[in-house]
Amino acid sequence: GAEFGNDLTFRSISVGNPHAVTFVADVGEAPVEEVGSDLQRSTPGGINVEFAEPTPAGIRVRTWERGVGETNACGTGAVATAVAARAAGLSGDVVTILLVGGPLDVELDGPDAFITGPAEYVFSGTTELI
Numbered sequence: 001g002a003e004f005g006n007d008l009t010f011r012s013i014s015v016g017n018p019h020a021v022t023f024v025a026d027v028g029e030a031p032v033e034e035v036g037s038d039l040q041r042s043t044p045g046g047i048n049v050e051f052a053e054p055t056p057a058g059i060r061v062r063t064w065e066r067g068v069g070e071t072n073a074c075g076t077g078a079v080a081t082a083v084a085a086r087a088a089g090l091s092g093d094v095v096t097i098l099l100v101g102g103p104l105d106v107e108l109d110g111p112d113a114f115i116t117g118p119a120e121y122v123f124s125g126t127t128e129l130i
Contacts (some may be wrong), residue, residue, distance in 0.1 A: 008022045008024070008035065009022060010022045010039075010049075011084040011087065011088070013080040013083050013084055015076045015079045015080050015083070015113070016076065017048065017076055018043070018045070018046075018047045018048065019047065019048045019049070019050060019076065019077060019080035019081075020039055020043075020047050020048070020049045020050070021049075021050040021052060021080055021081050021083075021084035022049075022050070022051055022052065023052050023053070023054065023084075023085075023088065023090070024051050024052065024053055025053065026053060027051050027052065027053035027060045027061065027062050030051035030053075030062060032049075032051055032062045032063075032064050032070050033064065033069070033070060035049065035051075035064075036049040036051075036064025036069075036070070037064065037069075039064075040064065040066050045066075046066030046067060047066055048063060048064065048065050048066050048074065048076070048077055048080070049063070049064040050062070050063050050064075050074075050077045050080060050081050050084075051063075051064075052081050052084070052085065054085065054090050054091075055098070057096065057098065058095060058096030058097060058098045058103065059081055059082075059085055059090070059091065059095060059096070059097050059098060060098045061077065061078065061081050061097055061098065061099055062100065063077040063099070065077070072099065072100040072101030073099045073100065073101035073102065073104070074099070075104065075115050077099075078097040078099065078104045078106050078115060079106055079108075079113040079115065081097055081106075082095050082097060082106035082108055082113065083108065083113075086108060093107060093108045093109065094106070094107045094108075102117060102118055103117060103118075104116065104117035105117065
């Protein structure tokens, strides 16, 4: 993580919750835990942090989610990344966000955002309510 030093620039994006998005050359080498946890702790109320790598297939993203840590997918993070990418001239109104947990297509339409992606049943269980 030290090689990133102070070279990271973040865009602050609010999509109902706060996000900080940065673009990196290789998201696999991004200091997600180190920088994500530092930003989360230093921001009042915490913040979600996205590390994004533009590729020909879409934007690869790793997310540090406040209160959770690194997570496989974050819908609001995908939208925040799409907004930041469009603002930086890296994408148009429609972009594929490539998350660890799978791809999401994000369409930005004025103040609205639409997310399309796969849904998969992953768990069944029972619990006792107290």
